[in-house]
Amino acid sequence: QVQLVESGGGLVQAGGSLRLSCAASGSGFSFGNMGWYRQAPGNQRELVALITRGGNTNYTDSVKGRFTISRDNAKNTVYLQMNSLKPEDTAVYYCNADSVIAGEKAFHLMNHWGKGTPVTVSS
Numbered sequence: 518q519v520q521l522v523e524s525g526g527g528l529v530q531a532g533g534s535l536r537l538s539c540a541a542s543g544s545g546f547s548f549g550n551m552g553w554y555r556q557a558p559g560n561q562r563e564l565v566a567l568i569t570r571g572g573n574t575n576y577t578d579s580v581k582g583r584f585t586i587s588r589d590n591a592k593n594t595v596y597l598q599m600n601s602l603k604p605e606d607t608a609v610y611y612c613n614a615d616s617v618i619a620g621e622k623a624f625h626l627m628n629h630w631g632k633g634t635p636v637t638v639s640s
């Protein structure tokens with residue numbers, strides 16, 4: 518079983534910073550792409566940032582230059598450093614990860630979600 522445990526959300530004033538962490542665990546599993554999504558009330562869940570195992574990154578336009586995604590492969594942990602936060606960044610932030618595990622005859626690929634951590638940015 519894979520678990521993704523997020524931490525670091527909270528309440529911050531506009532212009533402030535927060536750092537989200539997501540630790541992935543699961544015996545025998547390796548993790549490929551990892552990312553952060555967010556969902557504001559009344560909105561669909563959207564991709565915020567994605568990082569490959571090799572460190573290539575991708576960001577949604579609204580966070581470019583403000584957010585930085587990184588990962589520690591040894592710890593199976595992905596981070597999201599959020600600077601210059603705006604009220605429109607308010608949402609529940611979800612960690613997402615691709616996993617792979619070797620079976621008897623093939624590799625099994627799966628995708629996993631964390632439970633989410635709320636981020637509230639006050640004006």
